[in-house]
Amino acid sequence: LKHLFLNYVVRDRKKPAQNRQHVGQNLMVLSIFIFFVFIINFVVIIGTDSKFGVDLSTQAAKSYNTKTTVAAKRGTIYDRNGNVLAEDSTSYSIYAIVSTSYVSATREKLYVQDSQFDKVADILKDKLGIEKSDALAQLRTKGAYQVSFGLKGKGITYSVKEDLEKTFKDAGIKGMAFEATTSRMYPNGTFASEFLGRAEAVENKKDGSYSLVGQTGLERSLNSLLTGKDGEAIYEKDKDGNTLLGTETITKEAIDGKNIYTTLSAPLQTFLETQMDTFMEQTKGVNASATVVNAKTGEILATTQRPTYNSDTLEGQTKKGYDWVNRLYEAQYEPGSTMKVMLLSAAINNGSFNPNATYSNANGIKVDDVEINDWSINEGVSTGRTMSFAQGFSYSSNVGMTMLEQDMGDKVWSNYLSLYKFGLPTRFGMVGESSGIVSRNSVNIAQSSFGQGISVTQVQMLRAFTAISNNGIMLEPQFIKQVADTNQGTVRTAKKEVIGKPVSKQTASETRNYMISVGTDPEFGTLYNKSEGSPIIQVGNYDVAVKSGTAQVADEKTGTYKVGTNETLNSVVAMVPSDDPEYIMYLTIQEPKTWDNNFYATVVNPVLEEAM
Secondary structure, three states: OHHHHHHHHHOOOOOHHHHHHHHHHHHHHHHHHHHHHHHHHHHHHHHHOEEOOEEHHHHHHHHHEEEEEEOOOOOOEEOOOOOEEEEEEEEEEEEEEOOOOOEOOOOOEOOOOHHHHHHHHHHHHHHHOOOHHHHHHHHOOOOOOEEEOOHHHOOEOHHHHHHHHHHHHHOOOOOEEEEEEEEEEOOOOOOOHHHHOOEEEEEOOOOOOEEEEEOOHHHHHOHHHHOOEOEEEEEEEOOOOOEOOOOOEEEEOOEOOOEEEEOOOHHHHHHHHHHHHHHHHHHOOOEEEEEEEEOOOOEEEEEEEEOOOOOOOOOOOOOOOOOOOOOOOOOOEOOHHHHHHHHHHHHHHHOOOOOOOEEEOOOOEEEOOEEEOOHHHHOOOOOOOEEEHHHHHHOOOHHHHHHHHHHHOHHHHHHHHHHOOOOOOOOOOOOOOOOOEEOOOHHHHHHHHHOOOEEEOHHHHHHHHHHHHOOOOEEOOEOEEEEEEOOOOEEEEOOOOEEEOOOOHHHHHHHHHHHHHHHHOOOOOOOEEOOOOEEOOOEOOEOOEEEEEEEEOEOOOOOOEOOOOOOEEEEEEEEEOOOOOOEEEEEEEEOOOOOOHHHHHHHHHHHHHHHO
């Protein structure tokens, strides 16, 4: 077998020269074949721009181009004179890398070491106000690669970031880093905070980018106007994936959000905030609110509430007693005797008011099975007295106003409530506005004459007051002055909106005259300071039309009215000048710990003087 095999192997043995010639021929044939395969493949690629079902141009673009989002600018919010109230800015969030795997090529430790935790916590407490125990708890989180430090570790300004970086460097601490985010800046701090609201950075789940979205107040209500549309740009990259400068191509232009010019007056708003702080120090109420409106246009010039917070630092949001209810348009409440302004106007307009007719409030008045008495009888400061209906208005007599309502009749008074649009939201532009409740029960209708048994919002009360201040013509409250589209170079300007005429010009004028007596009548006026011998509400030398109110407050747990000392909602409305009002101011304070009607002067007098 071995012999046969060897014979077979050497049977066709050729000389070396012949072998070289044979191999050369085979290589030439193979080369020609490969060349034709390459040419055919090249023609196919050129002709189809694809290979194995893959789009080659697309893959090349992915390899050498990068697509980025061109962020649109959120619209800026201004006051009526162009002062910035809210605008976009860049802020930073701080985090600490605590994983021991984070080291350099030379094994240098780039993470925060256990021995440095105490020092880091001290720095965070000193610079950002983060509780040391909270910071240490985060730093000691087991199994974490990096940790953050909650709300106080976000929204850091550039200057604070620079200071922190220097402090950590000087202390020899590595592993503390910052992430830049688009944020919203509110340069005025505590400034109509609940009304303006806030916009927060929200992550886009598709690409991980962040965009500002209105969460509360005006920012939320006008989010669709303020929000722009992001654009797109393409950059070229080198073979290492680095972006090549100067290669940007905008494929989709960004459309910035529209700018909003509000009706707010920054100087008046700032002054109101200061006076409200003083007012709350005096009264220590559960909550309070104040709004100034242009009586001739319905424009809201200033508005605030307490408790409140600093829009820029968020200081105040975590304090006990703070809630997120906007008292201007979300909170429903029983307004008390300021509703008597509308009752009096209805009685005058209906022809059923005789200012000189007299009555006694000694025995009250009964409606169905409910007995209604005056505040002086209920408080035991009087056993009753005789007065005219004009004096009864100054005295804030529930009995007198109920008599007027009963004389008009429930149907007529209910109709006036409808003309004043109680029970209907203003729809003045804010999301979450309440509508209030108007009952058709005979007792509640009677009680609504003095502001009980009916629920309203403050913006509804302001709407109704405009009819009295504006000679019977009722205006819709508004807070937008202009909407400016910087992309198109266009501006939309708001005009005052007339929404009804519940009473005549003559009626409105007479009503304001009777309101003057509330502050000037030395015997019956509830806003007359007898010890000083002058009106409590004074604005320069102008006559002021005023009305105060004291409403019982329902206990949310029991559903019954609270009966403790000062467990009431006190309010006042003022119109100045009374003969032709320029401004309306409405102030409320709930459950003050200490109370005197003279406290109204702390806010109303200086703010309206500033307005005038």
